[in-house]
């Protein structure tokens with residue numbers, strides 16, 4: 427079923443996290459909608475990675491609510507839901523010491539898919555990403571840009587509704603950044619909700635429906651947000667991510 431574009435995939439309310447008694451952030455509301463891309467800025471240590479891991483259900487906040495499908499639950503009760511809907515992609519994604527094909531197939535194998543279906547899905551996905559010629563190569567021998575494309579392809583076959591990308595173009599040359607950006611754009615256009623933390627603002631801004639800054643524990647919307655006019659108009663809830 428195609429998701430209703432005006433309904434957020436997940437909506438987080440009063441999400442807060444402290445370390446050692448210091449408040450890292452408190453976020454009144456953050457909604458991520460299908461087919462939209464949010465760009466998350468913030469200085470080193472502002473809490474971007476921690477926030478993304480919480481959104482993906484990988485790390486626990488001190489408190490917060492998650493709304494999905496009209497139902498609102500405490501984060502802890504919604505953790506599995508977050509995990510099933512979102513994939514967090516680390517700055518330096520871990521790739522197995524196996525072929526590209528095996529890396530992309532891994533999640534599907536874990537999910538118990540039949541072998542023939544896995545082969546067909548992985549083949550289609552590698553073609554989608556322009557990686558078919560590297561299918562048999564050991565993934566660890568690839569360039570940084572190629573590795574990131576394998577990681578995005580590995581995420582795509584699992585069909586998450588949210589993709590959380592932590593510095594996806596760090597330490598890449600221009601060509602690799604362009605290729606990564608092109609794949610992210612296609613994922614967004616296929617309907618995925620995407621949150622990217624990035625210092626490469628020049629590169630990623632054209633993709634962004636909304637630019638957010640995490641600063642001193644607060645999430646605010648940048649004045650220079652591009653506000654690209656899309657088929658799916660921005661909803662007030664999105665723009666209020668951020669008191």
Ligand SMILES: Nc1ncnc2c1ncn2[C@@H]1O[C@H](COP(=O)(O)OP(=O)(O)OP(=O)(O)O)[C@@H](O)[C@H]1O
Nearest residue numbers: 445446450468469470471472473474475476477623
């Ligand atoms: N498990 C932990 N225990 C204590 N402090 C932590 C823990 N995890 C993260 N922190 C601290 O929380 C702060 C935010 O870290 P985080 O990695 O989320 O920031 P970031 O914005 O992603 O930074 P960068 O841009 O450098 O990746 C840092 O000061 C970090 O040291």
